[in-house]
Amino acid sequence: MILADSHTHLYLEQFNSDRDEMIRRAVDAGVLHMYLPNIDRDSIDPMLDLAGKYPGHCHPMMGLHPTSVKANYLQELETVSHWLDQGGFCAVGEIGIDLYWSKEFITQQEEAFRRQIRLAHQHDLPIVIHTRNSFPEVMKVVQEEMQPGLKGVFHCFSGNLKQALQITEWGFYLGIGGVLTFRKSGLEAVVKEIALEHLILETDAPFLAPEPYRGKRNESAYIPLIAHKMAEIKGTSIEEIATVTTRNTLTLFKTITR
Numbered sequence: 001m002i003l004a005d006s007h008t009h010l011y012l013e014q015f016n017s018d019r020d021e022m023i024r025r026a027v028d029a030g031v032l033h034m035y036l037p038n039i040d041r042d043s044i045d046p047m048l049d050l051a052g053k054y055p056g057h058c059h060p061m062m063g064l065h066p067t068s069v070k071a072n073y074l075q076e077l078e079t080v081s082h083w084l085d086q087g088g089f090c091a092v093g094e095i096g097i098d099l100y101w102s103k104e105f106i107t108q109q110e111e112a113f114r115r116q117i118r119l120a121h122q123h124d125l126p127i128v129i130h131t132r133n134s135f136p137e138v139m140k141v142v143q144e145e146m147q148p149g150l151k152g153v154f155h156c157f158s159g160n161l162k163q164a165l166q167i168t169e170w171g172f173y174l175g176i177g178g179v180l181t182f183r184k185s186g187l188e189a190v191v192k193e194i195a196l197e198h199l200i201l202e203t204d205a206p207f208l209a210p211e212p213y214r215g216k217r218n219e220s221a222y223i224p225l226i227a228h229k230m231a232e233i234k235g236t237s238i239e240e241i242a243t244v245t246t247r248n249t250l251t252l253f254k255t256i257t258r
Helices: 019-028 041-053 073-086 106-123 135-145 161-169 187-193 220-234 238-252
Strands: 003-005 031-036 058-060 092-098 127-132 152-154 173-176 199-201
Touching (some): 003 220, 019 220, 031 041, 031 220, 041 058, 106 135, 127 135, 135 161, 161 173, 161 187, 173 187, 199 220, 199 238
Parallel strands (some): 003 031, 031 058, 092 127, 127 152, 152 173, 173 199
């Protein structure tokens, strides 16, 4: 049984003390593919170092996270564009709009999001979208920037069924993580109605650990816990969840397996 973690920040300092052991735990748990979204210029070197150390397991993306969009965002985007020109990235991400922490740079966040969608189209790469307290704003931008061939995933999806159906109609995936295991999250009812062909699994490690680790550091080895919960909701086997969601992930990120 092969699983994939479509969104995990394994290069962050929370893993400095046991990063190698943590990745071994993930591989031992069947999580053979771990996709690394970038944050900003400061995260590029540790992300690429990790991907270089674990080729075939850790797959880097390139993008500017919305919470890192400040007054100097154009310089940051030049860095993103430079690295995308070098090649070797599986997606443009993590990009989007975040209005939870601050609305100070909302105009710049929207512009950075639009520019990075266009970069993704230019490089024929999918986009990985962050939507925290910003679902209407993000949906508006995606609709306006939609071009033939644009693909992607709404990372850490926590919207309603109507929003989920719109996303899947566009041909995008829903990234489902540990929140699925939280009681009263409301996500279970949405996942039940969405076909497996539109779902991929993620941890967002080190954040949002699933039950029974809620509130603790998350890691990619916990993907099976999310898969088990999804199997329970769908009334199917974890093997079926693994087969379909992993295929979806490998297809989205154009991952070549040996």
